[in-house]
Amino acid sequence: MDSPANIGDSTTLSIQQKLSNTHIDGVLDTSITSAAYSGVKVIQLSIKISDEAIVTPDKNKEETIVLRRVQDSFINASQLLNILVRLNVLTQVQVKNYLKNEVLSNLEYFGNSNLQVLDYSNHDNRALRGIWVPYNKGVKIALDFDVYDMSKQLFLVDVHDFEKLPKKRTLDNISTHGSPSAQGSPSKKQKITATSISRLAELEANPNYPYTLPPVTLEKPDIANDIKRVLGEIFKRDDQNGASLEEVRQDFDPIFKSFAKEDAKDIPLDQKGSTALHFASTLASSNLVSSFIELGLNSPIRGNVDGESPLISCIQVTNAMEKGNFKEILSSWLHPDVWLLDRKDQTVLHHISLQSGKNESHKFYLTKLLEYILLNDKRFLEFKKTILNAQDANGNTALHIAIEKENRWLIKVLLELGADASTPNKLGIKCQDFEILNDLPELDDHIFDLIRTSKEFFDERVKTVGVENIQDLEQPKETKSVTIETSSSSNVSDKIFHSIHQLLSDTSSEYNNILNSKREQIKVLDEALHDATIVTANNRFQTKKLIENLERLDTFKLQAANVSDKLILSDQEVRDDEQYDADEPFIIPQLFDRLSKNESVHDLKNDESFLKSLPPSKILRARLNAYRQINSKLEDELKSLVDYSELTSKFKNVVSICTNVGVDEVDELLDGLLEAVES
Template sequence: MDSPIHIGDLTTNSIQQRLNDTHINTIFDTEVSSAVYSGVKVIQLTIRMGEGADNMSSQNLPQDEITILRRVQDSFINATQLLQILIKLNLLTANQAKNFLSNKVSSGLEHWGGVSSTKHRSHILEYLSNESGLLKGAWVPYDLAVSIALKFDVYEMTKELFLVDVHDYESLPKLKKRTLELGDKVSNSITESPLKKQKVEELKDGDGSGSTHTRPQDIVDGYTNKNSFFPHTIPPISINEDQLSLVNTAKGIYGQVFKKDELAVGVSVEDVKMEFEPLLAEHRLDEVEDIPLDQKGQTALHFAATLASLGLVSAFIELGLTSPIRGNNDGESPLISCVQVTNAMENGNFVEILENWLYPNIWLLDNKKQTILHHLAMQVGKGESYKFYLSAILEYVILQSRTKFKKFKEQILDATDENGVTALHIAVEKEDKWLIKILLALGADARIPDKRNIKCEDFEILNDVEGLTFNENIFDLIRTNQEILREQTIVNGSEMPDIEEVKAVKTPSKNIYDDAQETITSKIFQSIQQLLAETNFEYASILNTKREQIELLDSALHDATIVTANNRFQTRKLADNLATLDTLKLSAANVSDKLMLCKQELVGEEELSFDENQQYDADEPFIIKSLYERVVKNESVEDLRHDEAIIKQLQPVNILRARINAYKKMNENLENELQCLIDYRELTSKFKNIVSTCTNVGMNDVDELLDGLLEAVEGQR
């Protein structure tokens, strides 16, 4: 990575420029020291901003203190604390910083760094409940922390932390004991944000009173396995007159739940359960499940997904109040409701909602046979959210397995709606090159005609897109997985079968012989059956062992594919940076050559000594010498009017006219000043005459008496 020492935004929009001419500019100080928190060795950067920041010993003056830690063992840096600078300067809110970490850092596949396990796939370490307050937050690798600092223009403020060598840890000044004691009590304002705290963490940790140990995916898969309408969503429930009272009561309860969710603390599963307990005491759960709340047939889950409320989504599904695969009157799933607005992107919880609760909607169609890709394509022109949602969905599918990726390509990518239109048709119609590029990269078929026999390949925009490149990691992920999929699909000229799942094998029971009743023949027959059962069990066990090995190898290959894609992305970025660096070096060399040439030209010229008494003619640059010399000598210039040599030396008419007008204006101003001086002289003469008459002093002696007269007049006041 290039050295970031001299990198930074020096424009008027930079944070450094914003700090100029403010109190922060003169009372800003940093200190680097070594510290140990909960047994973890760290290098600590302390940034002080406030009235006493320029005096480290000052304790009585108000000041803001920001602490940023860098681990010695691997140089990971606390990105949560890094963004705290922007919060202190009121350039970001705590919620915006949290969303950035969730959307751009924590959930990105580009931060995969190993192939050991999908549970520890990311290089992003999140310590949200560490016993030491200063260790809480998202820890990111060194290069990612530098890019974040440069992105938000806080590198100059934090470069001491980046430039210090971790091997110098022992030689750094030790952190004061008072600061160490305070450090374990401090809670980060991002991770401890007073904004809405989603209580789904209680489900994960098992600390909530209403929590269970059931995985969200197990609950959702239970609904998916019962979908008899697949690949469509389940139709909405029809309400008859006998159910109106129940529906109205349920709507009132849902209204209270949604109001509670607007509060800072949000709602938990237990909160929702308590609200519905009176209703569920009188009615069965299946009578309350998936009650439509509006004329469109949308359930509470549709509204929760639209609001991107993770607490409501998880509570409704876990309690069985709504089904994640129930559609509205148009057959649109909750995931479609979610991607039609920007709430999930802004809240930073779309990946969690998708991975835990709404992932089955990826494979479902609405009543018009439109897929999630169709709906995302229809969002083109309404903002950039469709890029974020599509990238997140593709990352999820790629993350799952080769089988899921292959299934997505076969069932969703080229799916046609009731008019024969694919997602690529919509992208071409809207002329969105990014979406066209990503669909073609996935392998979308441009030859599929719709019912009007329109094919995407007939449009010129496809040729324009071929040469385009987008510097985004998702394209490298798709390309690498496509290559691996092609290599895996064909083996010895035939298609390789999908990987089989490990099957349950029942241990054979041993037969108990009754010597009194069993004949020799039956005993032999039973022995053969027992032998066959045991042989079959051993064979099935061996097959399961091989299946497990194949799954492990496939998982390792899958993770290696993602890492390979990330390496490609980083390599291309590095190549682009090197090309930019070469361009800058060439420009710098050209400037150096030009400077050297100018110096050589100056050496041959005589140095002009500056004489302050030397007369300077301001009109010299504008003088037309051939004309000026004749005018000065009162000679005629009529014969020069048609001299082509003289005419070529002249400036354009508009410039000459402007100069003439400027000289006229200057002469007019000089004449006015001269007249003022003349008038002032006459006025001065009159005043002198008055003073001379009053004091009986001659006109020539009045100037000498003025100082004395002035003192006398002031003394009489």
């Protein structure tokens, strides 16, 4: 499955190829009308697609609609991407993951006090369901996914022409739960989330803190076998359609009737001591994670044999990134694991750093983790105190590992958070000793803006109330119901609301000013970095050329030396050949004179002057071999001349042929034949 983090930014070409014979030629008609759903005025784009272009299995001929709200020009991004679902270019799962990762979890949509995204996924009116984004974001999504040409009528129409457009008849299913504007509102969503967190985010008593609880010792094999059988069915069903809390409860009811719930809790399922929660976290199944914790089957702080928590199992694979539900699993269920160590004293930050050497999932997981940490002062304080500079069994911090992996993005994030580069490990190695810390580029990533802004607000809060007075925003606070009875109390509420709104506006303005100043600084640094990068690249190029030229020069020197040696040897051989001509008779006068006079030559063996005058031994051997061959040939010729038997036989054959006389009778005719010839 494609990662939602990679959908929408680099898929235009592939989408164009897939749609070359579908949406370009397949759209029969598009129309713009005005409509109202649950009291919300919208401009509606209706798209009719031909049967040939609809490649979904059901061949649904229902027209596709995309809505734009009149009041603020928000676009329904879910409906916009549904065009590609109808054409079978994307799946519903990919669209859901993209919206969850890149829209609902993207802080760019929450940059100021004005709401930047509306989650109407559960709206009572079906036509309004989906994720609504601002106009400019909708245009960007349409361009990224190459559906702008099909939907540009919706973007180009003027919302002020709402009354002039043709009316679309609709079944206005107005919600029975109050005003339509309240549907899917942020306040309602926040209440639901807060209720879920306050109910299920209990921090269990951990006598093994700061480590995870050790695996459970299996004492009753019968209950373990029953649980494994039931879990096998649950995981299989969840993989197909998803298992709800009630379904899981019903599956375990027979076991709870036969055994105590404590006996069935945290049963290890493999040799590593992994529990069902470890496996559910690995699969990123939010249904099973929530069900196992809700029913008390598993504790989120129970570790395996290595002391790894379910959160570590989750980040060691990419399933949570691909499904886009990591932030939900973390914030709702596995957040106690953020503060726990494994048996190697490694934190979740260590494991994310180790993951950076395998794939790009570390960026996604760390970004979501920091979004969870930084938006709460108490968590940020605890994170800096216990996690950021924590050392494992070898004394390495997460920064040590990031430097070892040479991951500049991760190094920069850790340094921005305040990681201590002067902390030595057990070998005495400090992060500040590495040159890579001086070669970190400026990166355009919203996480850096979030870190810097969070640190600034945190510092101001510490100055204002002190570290000891920073409260944990996760802890539920008691609320008192207030009954509004008089108009005066209503006015007071209005004033309080106006004051809060004014405070948020001022904070937003100040925040924007800080961001703008930081952006200007980043721009200046980017220009300087760009110039320095060009100079460095040119210097590297020149250095590379010089090295290549030096290598070529060394090669030429070696070749010249070889040629010189060859020439010297050739000259020596020529001089030897000129001095000693192998074709002329060779005589050594001193030896020849003595031997011709039968005098002894033994004393010449010790005569150095005589020995130096002799030709080289190879010349002498060559001449001796030549003379031996000549002597052998002469001896063979002499032998043939001395022996006349062969020649006599030949003459007899000639005479026999000429006289027509047998060979044996030739001897008798020789005398008469000789006389005849002489006469």
